[in-house]
Amino acid sequence: MAGSDLRISEHPILGQTKEGREVTFTYDGRPLTGYEGEPIAAALRAAGVMVHRYTAKKHTPRGIFCAIGRCTDCVMIVDGEPNVRTCMTPLREGMKVQTQYGVSSRPEVTP
Amino acid sequence: MKRVDLIVIGAGPSGLSAAIEAAKTGMSVLVFDENARPGGQLFKQIHKFFGSKEHKAKIRGFVIGQQLLKEAEDAGVQVSLESTVIGIYPEREVVVRKYVETPAADGTDPQEPSSRHEAVFHYKADAILVATGASENMVMFDGWTLPGVMGAGAAQTLMNLHGVRPGKRVLMLGSGNVGLVVSFQLLQAGCQVAALVDAAPKIGGYGVHAAKVARCGVPFYLSHTIKKVEGTNHVTGVTIAEVDSHFQFIPGTEKHFDVDTVCVAVGLSPMSQLLKMAGCEMDNSGKGGGQIPVVDAAGQTSVPGIFAAGDVAGIEEASSAMIEGRMAGIRIAEYLGYETKEAGEAEFSKEEASLEGLRQGMFAPQNRGMKIEKTEEGIPISTNLLKHGFVADDEIGRFPGVTHKAGIHPVMECTQNIPCNPCQDACAKHCIHIGLNITALPAVEEGSTCIGCGMCVASCSGQAIFLVNEHTKEGCAEVTLPYEFLPLPKAGDEGFGMSRSGKPVCRAKVVKVRTSKAFDHTALLTIEVPEDMAMKARFYRSRLECTGGDSVIAQSRIKGAEVSQNGATGDRPCESKAAAESEKREEGAAI
Incomplete structure (x- = not known):
């Protein structure tokens, strides 16, 4: 993506990075762009987003950890559905991606 | 319930290799993999592999992956992707969770677009090969859950599969081959590697892998580990410190690095849960990197008809996993009568010899944890290489x-x-x-x-x-x-x-x-x-x-x-x- 310094445009071994169609999605209401078919997590990382969710009990942040669908640290609310593994779920046009607080899309009030 | 001759769980190097060998004999083979693409971890491996010609040496891992996929396709292997096996039940019944697409009713109602749902399917096979591989281990230092701390494999996935750098400046924990290879790959992807750190007193992986990282200017800190990863919402820095021979921090030896990413490469654990569930006898001695099934040379477990191959049967590397897979595939074909004993044995011993060839040298499984002071030629090994x-x-x-x-x-x-x-x-x-x-x-x-x-x-x-x-x-x-x-x-x-x-x-x-x-x-x-x-x-x-x-x-x-x-x-x-x-x-x- 133009503007993201984390995207590898050319790699010494893999050559030019194959990019899909550029699509727009929203992250907590903010429009972002990514490539269709890449994991949501990759698009978020390239856009500079590191926090995917906050835990239910201690409200501590979590992000990409295993990137292969094992650890569930990167789950977010995608199109209203909570606990979606963003490292495994391909990005599609118009997706609504939200930070997950516990299992909800709203920050809980801490006592 | 759908029936096939062989179900393979995992489309990585060993699973695909087994499926190829079995399908070549005319068996109906179905491979399940939870990922969106087959190949397991092979497509993240961009370095040239070791071994000799028969082990596909000097070919890069992802190219071996492409060759394997082509071979599988030619052999008529069927791969079902985004399919997670959630259980193996008696009589070799396999339960799989897949996604099904429900089309929009008539497309006119925007409130009811097509949607994806999970559904469970049942399969049955005469033989099952579990080739689920392994997952990364972790160390629980202060701050290990902060976004920006990730497995070295995760970093590899992001940069080599998805073309995204995991961060700009990285500290790597772990000097085994994964830590060394991924550090080099981070440099190749244009990241900075601030340091390579390991609690062990000597480098665990191949010296040649370490040497390519060292000559790029990456400092090695052996007998050091992470004390604390800093940051509120994500990693902003890391402090390491030296440890004594009991792995306790030595006060006053702290070193700080400004980094946005910390990669952890501290070994792999076999993902053997399905085998345990299937009632296979397990080995808990830890010598295979975790809980592994008890298997014979062909990967046959204690449960007739259930086989295991690759990292799930003991952590090794992709090259050996591919051979183990072929051996299991040949034996399964024999077991189900698709291959004569004689023909099978001939092929099997060829693969066995090839595997034996890979399991030699200083880093062979039998030499794990041994202190080696001289090469086979009697030359004292470089101590500086192990330390720096x-x-x-x-x-x-x-x-x-x-x-x-x-x-x-x-x-x-x-x-x-x-x-x-x-x-x-x-x-x-x-x-x-x-x-x-x-x-x-x-x-x-x-x-x-x-x-x-x-x-x-x-x-x-x-x-x-x-x-x-x-x-x-x-x-x-x-x-x-x-x-x-x-x-x-x-x-x-x-x-x-x-x-x-x-x-x-x-x-x-x-x-x-x-x-x-x-x-x-x-x-x-x-x-x-x-x-x-x-x-x-x-x-x-x-x-x-x-x-x-x-x-x-x-x-x-x-x-x-x-x-x-x-x-x-x-x-x-x-x-x-x-x-x-x-x-x-x-x-x-x-x-």
Whole structure:
């Protein structure tokens, strides 16, 4: 993506990075762009987003950890559905991606 | 319920290999994999593999993956992706969770678009092969859950599969092959690697992998581990400290690094849960890297008809996983009567011998945790390599690949017995001798004549071979080295010759840059250096394209200035006036 310094445009071994169609999605209401078919997590990382969710009990942040669908640290609310593994779920046009607080899309009030 | 002859769980190197062997005999084979694409971890492996020709040595992992997929397709193997096996029940019943697409009712109601739902399906097979692989281990230091701390495999997935750097500046914990290989890949992807850290007193992976990272200027901190990762919402820094022989922190030894990413490469654990669930007898001794099934040479578990192969049956590497898979596939075909005993045995023993060939040398499974002091040849191993990641100047001369000779000749800085021999086959002039025992250190064949073709340099999976001409003209030498970074220097470029430790030791001029299909993305850089640096300069850096960190850039500048100030190289004929001029400009620019 133009503007993201984390995207590898050319790699010494893999050559030019194959990019899909550029699509727009929203992250907590903010429009972002990514490539269709890449994991949501990759698009978020390239856009500079590191926090995917906050835990239910201690409200501590979590992000990409295993990137292969094992650890569930990167789950977010995608199109209203909570606990979606963003490292495994391909990005599609118009997706609504939200930070997950516990299992909800709203920050809980801490006592 | 759908029935097939063989169900394979996991479309990685071992699962696909087994499926291919079984399908070749006419069996109906169905492979399940939870990922969106097959190949397991092979497509993240961008380095050249070790071994010999039969093990697909010197071919990059992702290319082996492509070959395997093609072979599977040709054999008629069916792969069901995004399909997670959630259980193996008695009589080899397999339960799979998949996604089903529910189409929109008629497309007119925007409130009811097509949607994806999970659904569970049942299958039954006469044999099951579990090839689920392994997952990464973690260490629970302070701050380990912060976004920005991730498995080394996760970093590899992001950069090599998805073209996204995990961060800008990374600290790597773990000096096994995964930690070393991924550190190098981070550099290749354009990240900075601040340090490579391991609590163990010596480097766990191949010395050649460590050496390629060290010569890029990445410092190694052995007997060190992470004390704390800092940051509120994501990683902003990390503090490491030295540990004593009981792995307790030594006060006052803390070192801080500003990083945005911490990668953890502290081993893998077999994902053997399905086998346990299926009632297979398990081995908890920990020798396979975790809980593994008890299996015979073909991967047959204690439950008839259930087999296991690859990392799930004991952590090794992709090359051995592929052979184990083939062995299991052959035995399963025999077991179900698709292959005669005789034909099966012949193929099986061929694979077995090939696997045996890989399980040799200093890093063989049976040598895990052993303290090895000498090579098979009786040469004391480099202690500096184990501690700092590079062979010291006073150690390198004792290895058989390192010799002096007039004219161009190969220098093979291969100092540990690992099963690998592509260099021997690469040299058409037979300059390199390894012999039938593929773990032997490569030696220079006496009386042979090197023509400087560079095939050995490009074929060395460990990037440990250099072509050296110790005297080209008055006071000058030339070193040809493997180079896998961008931007590729051009002939005429001037920069620094870097030592094995990644420190600038002299000024260097690029005299030749060779790329070729036969070199497979390894460029061959020939640099001109002062004569006394012929056996010391092992890497090239242009002025500002230092991938190893800012400190290295600063060092380059200082060292370069020192070199010209003390006149150590200033009078040499190979130091052209233009070079000196350019350095002046560069110092100016850098200030």
